[in-house]
Amino acid sequence: MxxxxxxxxxxxxxxxxxxxxxxxxxxxxxxxxxxxxxxxxxxxxxxxxxxxxxxxxxxxxxxxxxxxxxxxxxxxxxxxxxxxxxxxxxxIARTFQTVRLFPEMTVAENVMVGMHHRTRAGFTTCALKLPLSRREEAWMKEEALATLDIVGLEMQGDSLAGSLPFGQQRLLELARALATKPxxxxxxxxxxxxxxxxxxxxxxxxxxxxxxxxxxxxxxxxxxxxxxxxxxxxxxxxxxxxxxxxxxxxxxxxxxxxxxxxxxxx
Ligand SMILES: Nc1ncnc2c1ncn2[C@@H]1O[C@H](COP(=O)(O)OP(=O)(O)OP(=O)(O)O)[C@@H](O)[C@H]1O
Ligand SMILES: [Mg+2]
Structure with missing residues (x-):
């Protein structure tokens, strides 16, 4: 087995x-x-x-x-x-009863946080703040926008998460969960x-x-x-x-x- x-x-x-x-x-x-x-x-x-x-x-x-x-x-x-x-x-992905976003990061960046375990470099790059390759960064942004499209937030990718109205913050949390490809x-x-x-x-x-x-x-x-x-x-x-x-x-x-x-x- x-x-x-x-x-x-x-x-x-x-x-x-x-x-x-x-x-x-x-x-x-x-x-x-x-x-x-x-x-x-x-x-x-x-x-x-x-x-x-x-x-x-x-x-x-x-x-x-x-x-x-x-x-x-x-x-x-x-x-x-x-x-x-x-x-x-x-x-398995989840959202939380109380919204947990990074308000000072952009909407797209919040989604990218959810994607980290799927990137080649993964957590190590994130933790050591190593630069991502340009190709990987471009791929992540594209993926993040595609995920935001599912919840109707693709136009807000560059806005600060904290500036979104509450209802959209909930949708952003959902998008971040989807970014893990559950x-x-x-x-x-x-x-x-x-x-x-x-x-x-x-x-x-x-x-x-x-x-x-x-x-x-x-x-x-x-x-x-x-x-x-x-x-x-x-x-x-x-x-x-x-x-x-x-x-x-x-x-x-x-x-x-x-x-x-x-x-x-x-
Ligand atoms: N970490 C904890 N320590 C002690 N008690 C806890 C803890 N987490 C939850 N509880 C208790 O366990 C019970 C179930 O809580 P839980 O948050 O799972 O309920 P819920 O169904 O999600 O409620 P709500 O609809 O209000 O969100 C409650 O009595 C709560 O006070
Ligand atoms: Mg509860």
Whole structure:
């Protein structure tokens, strides 16, 4: 068996598989025996009230935290214990609930940061501030602009990231995640702070990304967006899975309605 391969079997088309993963902080169990699968080509939503464990789940999938127990397989390989940059290089990218950009760098440069692990020179050049070859620099700029085009920011490549309106900063973060050329994109509340028009646009971008062959997982409170774009929804409450199904099934699930006190899922 090749290094990193496992004897575990997966159903056809499974890209990500979490089995019984648990993470506690002191006495608080933020994620409790959560299991789910994401299939190649899915747009899957993860919803749940504040503090349900959604962001912690992403932190576990991306190697920021190691689960106390349970297994995570990506592309059939066990990824528990791998550092975040290895997981990124394997093809999982994410955005953050709070925008994390380099405001003093240009929009294009922010995207190039996401590309570094794909350049020949890679991190070493970056860390030692060695000059890139002109060919490599030109290639990176071209790639960055092509990536910005996906989110509609190709005209703003030379603007300072910090000067963009908030909605566009969110899109820039998405572009930076795409620059790692992921197989799986994890979005953490991408519509938070966006107006209705921007949220609709974001929905179109999510479809576009999926049509490029990238599988998408979406943590989101905006139920309009969740119901519109996702094919499957996983619902967490107090760290536990309380429901999983199609948006229609979730909407009428009594446990989900109870968790939201009937307010947000209406
Ligand atoms: N580093 C940490 N140390 C201690 N407790 C934490 C830590 N990170 C998260 N928690 C706790 O774990 C629980 C789950 O938090 P998490 O941020 O994952 O929820 P969430 O579903 O993303 O919520 P929101 O919708 O508000 O973003 C919360 O009770 C939170 O306070
Ligand atoms: Mg969160």
């Amino acid at each position: 090749a290094a990193g391969a496992t004897a575990t079997s997966f159903s056809e088309g499974t890209l990500l598989c979490a089995r019984e993963i648990t993470k506690s902080f002191g006495g608080l169990t933020a994620v409790k025996a959560v299991s789910f699968e994401v299939h190649e080509g899915d747009i899957k939503a993860i919803i749940g009230p504040n503090g349900a464990g959604k962001t912690t789940l992403y932190d576990l999938l991306t190697g920021i935290y190691r689960p106390d127990s349970g297994a995570i397989y990506f592309g059939g390989k066990d990824i528990v214990g791998l550092p975040p940059h290895r997981i990124t290089a394997m093809g 197989r799986l994109l994890l979005l953490d509340e991408p519509a938070s702070g966006l107006n209705a028009y921007e949220t609709r646009e974001l929905g179109d971008i999510i479809y576009r990304v999926r049509d490029m062959g990238i599988t998408v997982v979406l943590v989101e409170h905006d139920m309009g967006l969740v119901m519109r774009v996702s094919e499957k929804v996983l619902v967490l409450d107090y760290g536990e899975t309380i429901a999983e199904g199609t948006p229609e099934e979730i909407r009428s699930d009594p446990r989900v309605i109870e968790a939201y006190l009937g307010s947000e899922v209406d």
